[in-house]
Amino acid sequence: MGRPNYKIGDMIVLKSGLTRTAEAEKRCRIAGVLPNDHGHVQYRVQFDAENFERRITEADIDTGKSLSRAAPEVVAKAGGAEPWLKLSSIRIGK
Template sequence: MPAPKYKPGDTLVMRSGLTHSSMADRTCTVVGVLPSDYGRFQYRVRFEHENFERRVVEADVDIDETPTTSRGGQPREKTAAPMGKSWLKPLTTKPGK
Protein backbone atom coordinates (compact mmCIF):
# COMPACT_ATOMS: atom_id res chain seq x y z
CA MET A 1 0.00 0.00 0.00
CA PRO A 2 1.41 3.44 -0.89
CA ALA A 3 2.37 5.87 1.85
CA PRO A 4 0.66 9.24 2.38
CA LYS A 5 2.29 12.13 0.47
CA TYR A 6 2.20 14.60 3.36
CA LYS A 7 3.46 14.47 6.95
CA PRO A 8 2.66 16.47 10.09
CA GLY A 9 4.16 19.94 9.74
CA ASP A 10 3.73 20.15 5.94
CA THR A 11 1.93 23.17 4.51
CA LEU A 12 -0.94 22.45 2.13
CA VAL A 13 -3.08 24.64 -0.12
CA MET A 14 -6.67 23.46 -0.40
CA ARG A 15 -8.74 23.70 -3.59
CA SER A 16 -10.55 27.00 -3.96
CA GLY A 17 -14.06 25.54 -3.85
CA LEU A 18 -13.60 24.12 -0.35
CA THR A 19 -12.71 27.32 1.49
CA HIS A 20 -12.51 31.01 0.73
CA SER A 21 -10.97 32.17 -2.53
CA SER A 22 -8.02 34.00 -0.96
CA MET A 23 -4.71 32.08 -1.05
CA ALA A 24 -4.05 32.93 2.61
CA ASP A 25 -7.39 31.43 3.62
CA ARG A 26 -6.69 28.20 1.71
CA THR A 27 -3.30 27.50 3.34
CA CYS A 28 -3.23 25.05 6.25
CA THR A 29 -0.77 22.91 8.20
CA VAL A 30 -0.97 19.12 8.55
CA VAL A 31 -1.43 18.21 12.20
CA GLY A 32 -1.75 14.47 11.74
CA VAL A 33 -2.30 11.63 9.28
CA LEU A 34 -5.54 9.69 9.74
CA PRO A 35 -6.35 6.14 8.63
CA SER A 36 -7.26 5.87 4.95
CA ASP A 37 -10.92 5.88 4.00
CA TYR A 38 -11.46 3.36 1.19
CA GLY A 39 -8.01 4.03 -0.25
CA ARG A 40 -8.13 7.83 0.14
CA PHE A 41 -5.56 9.29 2.52
CA GLN A 42 -6.98 11.61 5.16
CA TYR A 43 -5.26 14.38 7.08
CA ARG A 44 -6.06 16.42 10.15
CA VAL A 45 -5.26 20.04 9.26
CA ARG A 46 -5.43 23.42 10.95
CA PHE A 47 -5.95 26.75 9.22
CA GLU A 48 -4.09 29.69 10.78
CA HIS A 49 -7.22 31.80 11.25
CA GLU A 50 -9.24 28.99 12.91
CA ASN A 51 -9.03 27.55 16.41
CA PHE A 52 -10.15 24.04 15.46
CA GLU A 53 -8.92 21.25 13.19
CA ARG A 54 -10.53 19.81 10.08
CA ARG A 55 -10.42 16.43 8.37
CA VAL A 56 -9.59 16.57 4.66
CA VAL A 57 -8.83 13.93 2.05
CA GLU A 58 -5.83 14.05 -0.25
CA ALA A 59 -8.07 14.81 -3.24
CA ASP A 60 -8.99 18.17 -1.63
CA VAL A 61 -5.38 19.38 -1.86
CA ASP A 62 -4.47 21.71 -4.74
CA ILE A 63 -1.19 20.07 -5.76
CA ASP A 64 -0.36 22.84 -8.26
CA GLU A 65 -0.32 25.46 -5.47
CA THR A 66 1.08 23.30 -2.64
CA PRO A 67 4.85 23.61 -2.11
CA THR A 68 6.72 20.82 -3.91
CA THR A 69 8.93 19.87 -0.99
CA SER A 70 7.89 18.30 2.25
CA ARG A 71 8.99 19.50 5.68
CA GLY A 72 12.16 17.41 5.45
CA GLY A 73 13.18 19.01 2.17
CA GLN A 74 12.70 15.85 0.10
CA PRO A 75 10.89 16.31 -3.23
CA ARG A 76 7.38 14.91 -3.36
CA GLU A 77 6.54 12.19 -5.85
CA LYS A 78 4.55 13.36 -8.85
CA THR A 79 1.29 11.58 -9.50
CA ALA A 80 0.83 9.77 -12.79
CA ALA A 81 -2.38 11.60 -13.75
CA PRO A 82 -2.60 15.38 -13.46
CA MET A 83 -4.94 16.40 -10.67
CA GLY A 84 -7.71 18.83 -11.44
CA LYS A 85 -8.40 17.39 -14.88
CA SER A 86 -11.44 15.25 -15.40
CA TRP A 87 -10.96 11.65 -16.44
CA LEU A 88 -14.38 11.76 -18.10
CA LYS A 89 -14.52 12.48 -21.81
CA PRO A 90 -17.37 14.54 -23.26
CA LEU A 91 -20.06 12.71 -25.12
CA THR A 92 -19.02 12.59 -28.79
CA THR A 93 -22.32 11.36 -30.22
CA LYS A 94 -25.73 12.85 -29.78
CA PRO A 95 -28.24 10.65 -28.01
CA GLY A 96 -31.24 9.56 -30.08
CA LYS A 97 -34.52 11.37 -29.68
Protein backbone atom coordinates in the same frame (compact mmCIF):
# COMPACT_ATOMS: atom_id res chain seq x y z
CA MET B 1 -3.34 6.28 -3.38
CA GLY B 2 -2.58 4.34 -0.23
CA ARG B 3 0.45 6.17 1.16
CA PRO B 4 0.44 9.72 2.53
CA ASN B 5 2.37 12.26 0.46
CA TYR B 6 2.53 14.86 3.24
CA LYS B 7 3.84 14.83 6.79
CA ILE B 8 2.77 16.57 9.97
CA GLY B 9 3.87 20.19 9.83
CA ASP B 10 3.70 20.56 6.02
CA MET B 11 1.98 23.68 4.71
CA ILE B 12 -0.55 22.86 2.00
CA VAL B 13 -3.01 24.74 -0.20
CA LEU B 14 -6.56 23.49 -0.60
CA LYS B 15 -8.35 23.47 -3.94
CA SER B 16 -10.78 26.26 -4.75
CA GLY B 17 -14.32 25.77 -3.58
CA LEU B 18 -13.47 24.15 -0.23
CA THR B 19 -12.84 27.44 1.55
CA ARG B 20 -13.32 31.11 0.86
CA THR B 21 -11.73 32.61 -2.23
CA ALA B 22 -8.82 34.44 -0.54
CA GLU B 23 -5.50 32.71 -1.21
CA ALA B 24 -4.27 33.19 2.37
CA GLU B 25 -7.31 31.39 3.74
CA LYS B 26 -6.69 28.30 1.60
CA ARG B 27 -3.28 27.65 3.19
CA CYS B 28 -3.22 25.37 6.22
CA ARG B 29 -0.85 23.14 8.17
CA ILE B 30 -1.16 19.37 8.46
CA ALA B 31 -1.82 18.49 12.10
CA GLY B 32 -2.16 14.74 11.70
CA VAL B 33 -2.35 11.84 9.28
CA LEU B 34 -5.50 9.76 9.66
CA PRO B 35 -6.07 6.11 8.67
CA ASN B 36 -7.04 5.45 5.06
CA ASP B 37 -10.74 5.44 4.22
CA HIS B 38 -11.35 3.01 1.35
CA GLY B 39 -7.93 3.78 -0.14
CA HIS B 40 -8.13 7.55 0.27
CA VAL B 41 -5.48 9.20 2.44
CA GLN B 42 -6.97 11.56 5.04
CA TYR B 43 -5.38 14.41 6.99
CA ARG B 44 -6.29 16.66 9.90
CA VAL B 45 -5.48 20.26 8.97
CA GLN B 46 -5.65 23.55 10.82
CA PHE B 47 -5.79 27.09 9.49
CA ASP B 48 -3.80 29.77 11.33
CA ALA B 49 -6.92 31.84 12.03
CA GLU B 50 -8.91 28.93 13.47
CA ASN B 51 -8.70 27.08 16.78
CA PHE B 52 -10.10 23.77 15.49
CA GLU B 53 -9.01 21.14 12.99
CA ARG B 54 -10.70 19.93 9.81
CA ARG B 55 -10.61 16.54 8.10
CA ILE B 56 -9.71 16.49 4.41
CA THR B 57 -8.69 13.87 1.89
CA GLU B 58 -5.67 14.02 -0.40
CA ALA B 59 -8.01 14.82 -3.31
CA ASP B 60 -8.81 18.17 -1.62
CA ILE B 61 -5.16 19.34 -1.81
CA ASP B 62 -3.90 21.47 -4.70
CA THR B 63 -0.70 19.54 -5.45
CA GLY B 64 0.60 22.21 -7.84
CA LYS B 65 0.77 24.83 -5.07
CA SER B 66 1.62 22.58 -2.12
CA LEU B 67 5.06 21.35 -1.15
CA SER B 68 5.23 17.69 -0.24
CA ARG B 69 7.42 16.02 2.34
CA ALA B 70 9.10 18.77 4.32
CA ALA B 71 12.59 18.00 5.56
CA PRO B 72 12.54 16.23 8.97
CA GLU B 73 14.55 19.07 10.51
CA VAL B 74 11.89 21.60 9.50
CA VAL B 75 9.08 19.47 10.91
CA ALA B 76 10.97 18.99 14.17
CA LYS B 77 11.60 22.72 14.55
CA ALA B 78 8.05 23.71 13.58
CA GLY B 79 6.39 21.34 16.02
CA GLY B 80 8.90 21.80 18.83
CA ALA B 81 9.36 18.05 18.68
CA GLU B 82 11.38 17.17 21.72
CA PRO B 83 10.99 13.94 23.66
CA TRP B 84 8.77 14.40 26.67
CA LEU B 85 10.85 11.91 28.63
CA LYS B 86 14.55 12.65 28.86
CA LEU B 87 16.44 9.64 30.13
CA SER B 88 19.40 11.79 31.15
CA SER B 89 17.22 13.69 33.62
CA ILE B 90 15.98 10.62 35.53
CA ARG B 91 17.55 10.17 38.95
CA ILE B 92 17.38 6.93 40.82
CA GLY B 93 17.68 6.98 44.58
CA LYS B 94 19.64 4.20 46.30
